[in-house]
Amino acid sequence: MGKVIEIDKNTTRSQLDKELDKLSTKKEPIDLKKYFGKVKFGEDGLAYQLRTRDEWR
Template sequence: MIITIDKSMKRQEIEKLLQHMKPRKLFLANRFVGKVKWNEDALAYQKRLRNEWD
């Protein structure tokens, strides 16, 4: 949501607009921890990918 604030707006008007904003939904990464099964060591995978740039 975008709020446009003019120089002529008073502080109370701005605070009222901010109070009516909807909070963003949080992404809970903890739900996905351990769900992906890798077939190789993470460090070996990282080194292999970095060597592709050489």
């Protein structure tokens, strides 16, 4: 969930920069390799694209 920063017309640029600096936390990279091959579609990706795009015609 994100953080809400409320500003008004009296907020200075330096105050805004301080609040934005508080948000800059580095997250651990996600290893997407562990999800590779887990979903079985049952149909070739290209065949699916051609079939769905043909519905528009």
